[in-house]
Every structure is written in structure tokens, then in C-alpha cells.
Amino acid sequence: MEFRRITGLPPYVFTIIDGLKQEARRAGNDVIDLGFGNPDLPSPQIAVEKLAEAAMNPRNHRYSQSKGIPKLRQAAADLYLRRFGVALDPETEVVATIGAKEGYSHLCWVLLGPGDSALVPSPSYPIHLWGPLFAGASIREIPMGGAVDHGEELLDRIRHQFLYSWPRPRVIVVSFPHNPTTKCVDLPFFQGLVDFAREQEVIVVHDNAYADLGFDGWQPPSILQAEGAKECAVELYSMTKSFSMAGWRVAFMAGNPEVVGALSKLKSYLDYGTFQPIQIAATVTLNEATEYPKEINAVYQSRRDALCDGLDRIGWEMPRPGGTMFAWAPIPEPYRHMGSVEFAKKLVTEANVATSPGVGFGPGGEGNIRFALIENDQRIQQAIRGMKKALPELG
Structure with missing residues (x-):
């Protein structure tokens, strides 16, 4: 049967990483999810x-x-x-x-x-x-x-x-x-x-x-x-x-x-x-709740700093975001040949860190991955340690 408006939809590449994330968690691994931009902070009381x-x-x-x-x-x-x-x-x-x-x-x-x-x-x-x-x-x-x-x-x-x-x-x-x-x-x-x-x-x-x-x-x-x-x-x-x-x-x-x-x-x-x-x-x-956005913003800025400072320490250079709840990171040179999907697979299977492949945002996103700032500072530090072990050619 032909379905008119969805026939041309490509496979949603984010589901590939999500499947690997779920598989790793079923195996007992503590996967830190920095992929889907789903806010973890509570709504105003x-x-x-x-x-x-x-x-x-x-x-x-x-x-x-x-x-x-x-x-x-x-x-x-x-x-x-x-x-x-x-x-x-x-x-x-x-x-x-x-x-x-x-x-x-x-x-x-x-x-x-x-x-x-x-x-x-x-x-x-x-x-x-x-x-x-x-x-x-x-x-x-x-x-x-x-x-x-x-x-x-x-x-x-x-x-x-x-x-x-x-x-x-x-x-x-x-x-x-x-x-x-x-x-x-x-x-x-x-x-x-x-x-x-x-x-x-x-x-x-x-x-x-x-x-x-x-x-x-x-x-x-x-x-x-x-x-x-x-x-x-x-x-x-x-x-x-x-x-x-x-x-x-x-x-x-x-x-x-x-x-x-x-x-x-x-x-x-x-x-x-x-x-x-x-x-x-x-x-x-x-x-x-007019001050609530400022409180939310302060949390995301702290998480941005934790991620960017941590990536700097392990030799992964990237521009520091001026806004949003994300970080857009060029794949480090030693791993660029892998492409964003394979590199994101590597992170979830070897570092226990889920990210979003850049190509999922269109061909113009290839060569990058996106981090979502949806875990607290301590979990982000844990993610940095996992990526340092999985990416020995950095630094």
C-alpha cells in the first residue's frame, strides 16, 4: 500500500543510536543519554x-x-x-x-x-x-x-x-x-x-x-x-x-x-x-513564574561549561555554545573518516554515551555530532571519562 505524505521519509537515524542505547542498558551498562533533547528539569510547581x-x-x-x-x-x-x-x-x-x-x-x-x-x-x-x-x-x-x-x-x-x-x-x-x-x-x-x-x-x-x-x-x-x-x-x-x-x-x-x-x-x-x-x-x-526561565538558563549554562571544559581536557576542541540546550561538536580528526552515525555508535557502545549523529539533521550536518545538555554536571563528567577511554587518539 502507498502512503502519500510519508513515502519519501528517510529512516530516522536517531533510532539507530536509541536502539543501541536500549541494548546496552538491557545488558546492564549505565548509558549516559546526551542524545534526544528531552528536558529533564521539572516544570514549575x-x-x-x-x-x-x-x-x-x-x-x-x-x-x-x-x-x-x-x-x-x-x-x-x-x-x-x-x-x-x-x-x-x-x-x-x-x-x-x-x-x-x-x-x-x-x-x-x-x-x-x-x-x-x-x-x-x-x-x-x-x-x-x-x-x-x-x-x-x-x-x-x-x-x-x-x-x-x-x-x-x-x-x-x-x-x-x-x-x-x-x-x-x-x-x-x-x-x-x-x-x-x-x-x-x-x-x-x-x-x-x-x-x-x-x-x-x-x-x-x-x-x-x-x-x-x-x-x-x-x-x-x-x-x-x-x-x-x-x-x-x-x-x-x-x-x-x-x-x-x-x-x-x-x-x-x-x-x-x-x-x-x-x-x-x-x-x-x-x-x-x-x-x-x-x-x-x-x-x-x-x-x-517570570523568573523561572533564568533559573533554567543557569542550569544549562553550568552543564555547557561542564561539557566543554571536559572535552577541552581530553583534547576534543569545539566551539562553546552561546545558547540553546545543545553543543555541536565536529568529530575529532582521527575519527572523521567514520562519519557521524558510526562515530555515534562507537560512543554509545564503547563510552556508554548516547549522542545524535549530525547527518540526522540533514546532509549539512555530516561530520558533527550533537550533545544534548539533559544530564547533570556529575553525569556529564562521567561521560567525559567514558569518552576519554573510548577515544585514545585524542590529545
């Missing part, structure tokens, strides 16, 4: 308490609103004013989504169709590539370059790819701080991108998944801070990382009112939103 309270009220068991309850959208607007200095109309410029992946995927349905194309980063978080493809569009890749090269160089590559692509892309997809490369940009980059998008009449979609995970005092900007951004841009903000609420599936899209309205209209046919007690709990969390 206020979120849990408010969820339990709201769930006890049977009125909250009925259908909710697909665009999100009004108080949640107002809380999202208040967050943007507080965090970024951006004023949003919660009625026309904010729509709640069932996590950022759902919002992005369905957004591609309203922006793209067969015969269209989108510019997408390479390497890329997989759904950024597959969202346009699921909508029937084609993709043109934006080479991300190094984690520390200049934003102006990336902006030049985006302009070049856009102007020399056919069909002319209808959408430019970006995400900073970037997963998997951890590349960061500043507000002048976004201003240049917005200026270009307005000039070319193209929509920019910014997945701001790591909006609150910036290290060493740096705070990631929002594209909506750029002058004129609402004319051409929308942004996805998720509570997954900032508030460690991964399983709750609460996010929202904000920005251009026409695009927000289009996604809201589609969602009105597809869903009734997240379970209302979750929306109520998320609303209270956004309003009252």
Missing part, C-alpha cells in the same frame, strides 16, 4: 498545582478554543512586552499552538503548496525541513556555516540563495539560537533579514525555541523587535525549554496578523486546542 486545580473543575473538560483561551493569549502578549519590548494584540497577533512543531507544520500548510519553495537552514531541526515538504513544496537550503561566523555572512547567503532560487521562495525559515549548530545572531541580523523580506515580499518564519537560553549574560533577541517585522514575519515561542514544560505541548505563534489569522482559521477545522486545564496552568505560569 505553580504549573503543576494550577493544572491539578483546574482539572478538578468539570467545566474545563469540555472543548476549548483552537486559537487558545483569551487569557493565555493575553499572557503571551504580556510576556513579549516584558521580555522583548514588543507590543502584540492578543486577539489578532497571537495564536496558541499544540507545541511549536504542530504550529510550524500547519503553518506550512497555509503558506505553501505544490510548486512553491521555502528557504530552510542546513543542517536543520528535522521538522523545519519536512514541514514544507509535507505541504507539497520544495526546499532550498541555507548553509549555516560555523557556530561563530558573522551574521552578515549568513545574511548574504540567505539573500543569494533567495535571489538565485527558482521558483522564488515564498517562505524563509530561520531559528536562532540554532538547533543543532547553536549558532546565535543579534538584532541587526534580524533587521537586515526583515528589510530584505519586506523588499522581496516574502514571509519569514522564526522558530524561537531557545528564546531564553542565552549564555554569559547574552539574551537572544526576537525577530519581532526589528522595525517593520510585523509586515513580513511571524515567530514561534514555546514553553518547552524556557519553562521546562515539554510534555505539556504549549506554544504560540505571534506577529503578522494576516498569517496569524490564516493559521487560526486552519486550526479551527483541525483541533480544539490543548486541554483547557493545561492552558489555564500555562497562563498562570507565564504570569507568575
